[in-house]
Amino acid sequence: MSWTDDRVETLKRLWAEGQSASQIAKELGGVTRNAVIGKVHRLGLSNRTEGEEPAKPAAAAPAAAAAPAADPAPAPQPAPRAAAPRAEAPARAEPAAEKSAESRAEPRPEAPAAEARPAAETPEPAPAPQPVFTPRRPIVPAGQPLPPQPSANEISPEALASVREVEKTSLKLSLMELTERTCKWPIGDPATDKFWFCGLPSQPGKPYCEAHVGVAFQPMSARRDRRR
């Protein structure tokens, strides 16, 4: 396979989305992750710190240089390995007044209809997973602002939200694409085209990714526990 204009375009897009080289390689097909990485570098889009120059302070000034008067940068801040890939911010005017909102407490990132279904009864979680375009967010681990809730046995809303988030970033693999290390959690309706498998890295020895392991392996039904 060669790097046709089309494939390069796809590469750029996926890379910008934050997909890993191996994932991109798999989607493109016919290339290895090395090829992808190599191409990425050749294209010069290895580091996506757009709008922010790496600021390579030419600290290698010859010793002959006299006293630099005032030392400006006291904290060199060793460039972090690789900035987390963030989605393109919606180019918007930035009113200075925006700052006040900064102190606001976050009103909870997502709160979709967290219908508490009967535990791990049915594997089909999302009734209608719309193929919405995801801006590639780094999976919020759903912290733990809410300690213990009523039933410690139920799937927490956070967990459900987390799962939904994860499913947005699922690789949507087909049956054939599943391997021993991809999450095999089914998403969507098998009777329709909107069906695929999660495909995210599975937990070692488990059939599902971390998020799905969490909802798949419940400690038995939460209800009817009081029975004695």
Next chain:
DNA sequence: CCCTGATTCGC
């Protein structure tokens, strides 16, 4: 071990 990207270097 699994994975990640980075780099090298023969082709």
Next chain:
DNA sequence: GCGAATCAGG
């Protein structure tokens, strides 16, 4: 330019 091999890290 390409990408396998290798390196370096998580």
